[in-house]
Amino acid sequence: MAETIYALSSGAVPSGVAVIRVSGEKTAKIVKALCGRVPPVRSTILSKLVDPQTGEILDEALVIYFQGPRSFTGEDVVEFHCHGGRAVVSRMLAVLGTFDNCRPAEPGEFTRRAFDRGRMDLTEVEGLADLIAAETESQRKQAIRQMGGALGKLYEDWRKRLIHMRAMIEADFDFADEEDVPGSVADEVWQETAVLHSEISDHLERSRSGERLRSGLQVVLMGAPNAGKSSLLNAIAGRDVAIVTEEAGTTRDVIEVHLDLGGYPVTLVDTAGLRRTDGVVEKEGIRRAEAKGREADLILWAVEPGGVDLEDTASGLPEDLRQEVPVWRIHTKGDLETHPKQDSSGTIKEIACSSKSDEGMSALFGALTHFAEETISIGEVPLATRERHRHYLKDCLAGLRTAIESEHLPTELRAEDLRRAADALGRITGRIDVEDLLDVIFRDFCIGK
Template identity: 40%
Template sequence: MLFRRIVVNCGLRIVSILRCRSNPQQHFASSYSNKSTIYALSSAPGKSGVAVIRVSGDESANVIMKMTRFQTLPKPRHATVTNIFNHHSGEHLDKAMVIWFPRPHSFTGEDVCELHVHGGNAVVSSIFRALSELPGLNHAEAGEYTKRAFLNGKLDLTEVEGLGDLIHAETEEQRKQALKQMDGLLKSVVETWGKDLLNCLAHLEAYIDFGEDQHIDDDVIDDVTTKINSLAAQIQEHLNDKRRGELLRSGVRLAIVGKPNVGKSSLLNLLTTKQTAIVSPIAGTTRDVLQSTIDVNGFPVIISDTAGIRDTTDVIESEGVRRAKEAALIADLVIFVIDAMEIIQSNLTTYVKSINKQLDCINENQRTLIVINKIDLMKSSQMEILKSSLKNCDSDMMVTTLSCTTQTGFKQFLNDLSNQVKILCLGDDSSPFSPSLTQERHRAHVANCFTELCHCQSVLKDDVVIAAEHLRLAMNNLGKLTGKIGAEDILDVIFRDFCIGK
């Protein structure tokens, strides 16, 4: 019981120290308390049936009282239909719906009111003019509502970033990932790691401060070692996720490569459903890297159509070949297009290896989908030879056949492509990586935390004091991830892409 009480007291002391020196919400929120009340259009700009104007800050209640002529504030979180007036001129501006959100039960944690007005440009402009004439009100900057929500402790940085990703999501899978992060899935995992670290640190502090006086057993070090080993293994699993969350957030880079005139540009046009690239029977038509972004079954894919790779004395084409190889080497997925007529007399596996060696632009560790194009030009006997070759090819090779001209096999190709992109973004069905690290910032802080844990493991048996310091540094890195430590350094970067009114 005595040891338990010591550990609890020590843990409380550690928590108190960390809170005092590492909670930017408290530090910044106090500076925001004296700032002006902000207002902005929170719905999309332009003509609409309804426009939502959000007001946040100490003057929100006065906005309601002065612009509606109410004698008392309306019931919180209930919609009230009323007339809206210009407080100074008395002019009737609109008939609207007003909702009152008293602090702290609002998105920003401040007093908030929303005016749901008719969405004509003239109506919105007249209400903005009326708001600007009220004392203490200023138009909001981009992302300022969300920034205030963070500073008032309503969201942590991972949830803020999830909200930003949700706003910018363009595909279904991006939406799902962003929503999970905004709902706090990543935050909950990081908080669990932080609690485990705090527990280990509390035990080490107790051992350091009271080990000799209270005869604390050395088994404490063994217990901490076991917990740290387990935690390090969990964190390492997340770091070994092949950047799946980042790929889903930013898009899978796909390069279409092959020799000249095998149908690379035709395939790009099929995927984008428009004439993105010029198609010509003349070899070497494409001389630069053409990029297009498409949605493949809910996953974002950035396609690069490249110049045909071959030896050439043409200066411009040579530069195109160099860029093609560069695009292929940095791609997450390579589509290797082959002319079906070239492999009739060859073993597919041998042919692919020889061509790959000639092209010198495909990493053996990259995911590669081989596309055998122009099957519409083959005779039935030749198709039988091709099918036999496919049966005997390397089982690890991912091969599909199609005709860009007749679109035969295109549906199967899309299915194969979708499966490969899904594995890159989500892993296979047994993948343990949930939630994903969606940004390089997340990965850097988690990697630093893991490094400190490794340092702790290496010195724990010999120097408990140094080991405890490494645990503190590990906790600091998790604090930077959620915004509890050092948030002021990254706030501008996070909020700069938010829209006005959010």
């Protein structure tokens, strides 16, 4: 008999209401012992909760009973909506622990049971995790779409198309003499394989936006020491995050601030000033600054009046880095210089601002928000959101590509490549061979979910 599990599923106590969830075969027995009866399915009742061993009233709560398989986990589930005091919750959990074969839930165990019973696929599970972790409106929308099954349905539709293609090929060489099996089936399958390869390739390319949305856009502040980077960071963040002094080279390590710009997640990174130095610590800071720059979606090069510019051969931004990542020139300390020197090529965006007077800050905010919208806008199309998805999509494409390009090989071998491609899609949704992934996926869930 599977164990019945229980946990506090709402936020930390004390709170106005605490939701305690129970799932498993003994759920109905537990409800009857505490309430004196089992409530009608999916109906809310107000009931006194009584300790079955002492007869003591524990609390008066709303009780909702869900009968499996029409519940979150697919098992019988009950939710006790108790008062959110520490003593109430502690005593309720203690009483639940007295029932035979009933124990506290592990992190993510309710959701894992939902997956095990086919109530959710892995993309929906990951969407739920992303929804809990969402910090911005756009992240919430993407997580809701994924949790609703849009991504899993897309991958499952592709997998079914591949299974159908394999079936047609097998029919082609198993029943070639039959009149109702078209002779050109295999040719049509390889044409369809090429179409599917194109669809998945396009999806993978568009999905970079989905991954950026989930992790946040990386905007890195770079420039020479004392160029005003830390002051700019504090001004954008709206609080004192970095130490600001007149001494050059104050910032030695990477400082990160997470922002919500127009509903889009942005991580703003302050780095050590770039210059030639013999200091071991500062050299390491500069190395980390360049490394962060190479990971960035956008670099803001801070330059003060008369300061070190982008193209400075001694301390400017490395040439290869300027080619890899978009760069904006930010003229800091704008209160000291009204008309900054403009880039003659016109290819680099220039913004003048002052963290002291707030001059130009609204323009910088607007430009960053617009950049985030253009870079990670995802529309209504479901997109891959994790490196795990990308890995298996690439495996799928590899199988399709091999099948398409292996015209010289027997049809049976090319059909095996289609099977490999279909299995890769099945591993994204959890249909095939994902047992080794489950602990990794569920371990970051909170207890009670």
